[in-house]
Amino acid sequence: MRGSNDTVAVVLAGGIGSRAGLGHPKQFAVLAGRTLLERTVARFERSEAVDGILVLIAPDHIDRAERILKEAGFAKIAGVVPGGEQRSDSTRAALDRIAADGGAAKVLVHDAARPFVPDRVIREAVGALDDRDAVNVVDPVTDTLVTVRDDGEGGEAPAEVVDRSAVRRVQTPQGFRFPVLAEAYRLAAGDPDFRATDDCSVVMRYLPEARIAVIAGDPWNMKVTGPADVLVADLIAARLDETGTGALGGESE
Known part of the structure; x- marks a missing residue:
């Protein structure tokens, strides 16, 4: 890292992506001639709001990832680090590496499976951290949502309709002041029941006094999960x- 005033983007690419049905980790899926990993990292490489990029990836695939990123000529790569078994383990590994490299003022944590994050989202997430401890990126829900119950016959039945006006889909990057996220994970380490699928929830649970901003995500900021997503992303x-x-949609980059 370059210094304590920097913003570091952490790209989490440690999963195996079995739901994508590719036979290999989805971060290596080829989208119009370039890997998903390369396209995701390129978003942060181009953004003036980001100073360094740390990539977390499964240990068995580090050499391949390093080769791809080197051939792409990215200048902001601060390291390619072994990811953990769970998403939260990878975030912990990233925090340890950033601390060892001298720390950072702000950290963005982003899923490698979102290769089209607009620069507007990146810039607004970084900017929100000027006066907030963390920032969550969300997108409105357009589908009708229902809770379900056991129908007593081995299946499910609708229970009630959820008011979608108060519901949002969480996207990444999520942003944090580095000391805040590090402290939240320090506290979480002492909880034997710790579970997390995203990082803002860790801050919300272990540092409830933290000031968390919410900014608008973007429909283009899709997550590549299944085979249909791979086709659309291509x-x-x-x-x-x-x-x-x-540029995506009406965005000017």
């Missing part, structure tokens, strides 16, 4: 390359 990537701008 088409989007091809279109972006065709236009040569890297």
Whole structure:
């Protein structure tokens, strides 16, 4: 890292991506000639709001990831670090590495499986940390939502409709002042029941006094999970390359 005033983007690419049905980790899926990992990292490489990039990946795939990132010529890569078994283990590993490298003022944690995050989202997440401890990126829910109950016959039945006006889908990057996220994970380490699928929830649970901002995500900030997502992402990537701008929708980058 370059110094305590920097913003570091942590790209979590440690999963095996079995739901994508590719036979290999989805971060190596090829989208219009470039890997998903490369396209995701490129978003932070281009952003003036980010100073360094730390990539977390499964230990067995470090050499491959390093080769891809080196061939891409990224200048902001601060390291490729072994990820953990769970997502939260990878975040812990990233925090340890950042601390060992001298710390940072702000940290963004982003899923490698979101290769089209607009620069507007990155800039607003970093900017919100000027006067907040953390920032959550969310997108409105457009589908009708229901809770379900056991139907007594081995299946499920609808229980009640959820008021979607108060519900949001969480996207990444999530942003944090580095000491805040580090302290939340320090406290979580002492909890034998600790479970987390995202990092803002860790801060909310262990540092309830933290000031957390909410900013608007973007429909283009899709997460590549299943085979259909890979196909859609490939088409989007091809279109972006065709236009040569890297812009999504009405965004100007």
